[in-house]
Amino acid sequence: MGRVLPLLALRAFAEAGRYGSVKRAAEAMGVTSGAVSQQLRLLEERVGTSLFSRTRYGVELTEAGAKVHPVMLRAFDQIESGLDKLEADKTVQSMTICTVPSFAASWLVPRLGRFTSLHPEVEVRVEASSTLVDLHKRRVDVAIRHGLGDYPGLEVIPLMAPELIPVASPRLLAEGPSINRPVDCLAYPLLQDSDRSDWRLWLKAFGIEDDPRIERGQAFDEDFLLVRAAEAGQGIALVRDIYSREEVAAGRLAVALDCPWPTEFAYYAVTLPQATERPAVAAFVSWLIREART
Structure with missing residues (x-):
């Protein structure tokens, strides 16, 4: 294989294997399903073997694909982690918070000035949406969710039960x-x-x-x-x-x-594992906990 790596095709392979779905892989990459399918075909032609089998529910890794997928997925996750560290090293740190419109308008936004006065070096962007955000595919640092706290694979911090x-x-x-x-x-x-x-x-x-x-x-x-x-x-x-x-x-x-x-439901701060290792995220989550307790 030559030195020029088909990075787009490899990313399509990693995401399709992660989600078991060409459509969800396309959403994660911000492209069309057709583009992902084309990249997968190109990759299979290049390596000379089938990497996926198509099912009525999506796609499944073949034996050959399953052997190399963990390595590919880990490589792209490490690239993502490296980019996060580069962003964390900037003098002005940016952070995206996602929550439902009611919580944003009635509770979070009126208090946000207090966080800014404590941490002027952190720029906060608030996304108010009723859609459940997937932290693995969206550039969201902290999601404030209302539910039972059952969010597998994520760090979950209880805030309050109104x-x-x-x-x-x-x-x-x-x-x-x-x-x-x-x-x-x-x-x-x-x-x-x-x-x-x-x-x-x-x-x-x-x-x-x-x-x-x-x-x-x-x-x-x-x-x-x-x-x-x-x-x-x-x-x-x-x-x-x-x-x-x-x-x-x-x-x-x-x-x-x-x-x-x-109510049975409560509000939780939800992050990807190790996200609170970033100083800005750690500071925001700590501030959220203090505000919720007062």
Whole structure:
């Protein structure tokens, strides 16, 4: 084999073997599936043997491909690690944080100035997206996820477990029937999360089930939209307490009933293994933990 290595083809081989999918390999490389398939064919022609077998679920490494794939994958991971170290050595360090829009708008962004004042050498970029980011293929240093903390192959740091509280416009509550028990909330329009599960689970925790009023009401896919709808007097919203503190403190919202209920889900800071060896990432994660505890 000549000295000129087919790096693009080797990268396609490494990623297709990693994911067992030409489509996912293409997403990781930022190219089309057709381009990945072409590079794999070129590589197989060059080495004179089949490296993948196609299945209904994707692609599988052949015996020949499986022998060399770990070496190739490790080589590209080492290149990635080397680039990370070069970036870490820059005077101004950059870092990308990804989280859902509600958490970014209501909790992270209002506090971010405190981190910047402590670490002016770190430039932070916030990506607000409801899509679950794959840290192995995206240049994201820290993802803040809401779930059960089960993220195999990643470093997972618990941050906080918010409580669900019912909030509404003070005017709506003043003009409507009094709320003394959880069941009294059903006299009002309910503002629902996207899968209509929060009200059902919250009321079930207080022994209220099988009431057709539980499922009705407008639905929103982000907590900050629920908060805005509640502010507008459209009904009672059941939201995590961290998303409505500012509105309650300012009098734009009122707690309809003081019966908070902890959810099973919590917020976690998630990174690739060894990512916190970078000073900027370590500083940000430590700051996140301190902020969450206060």
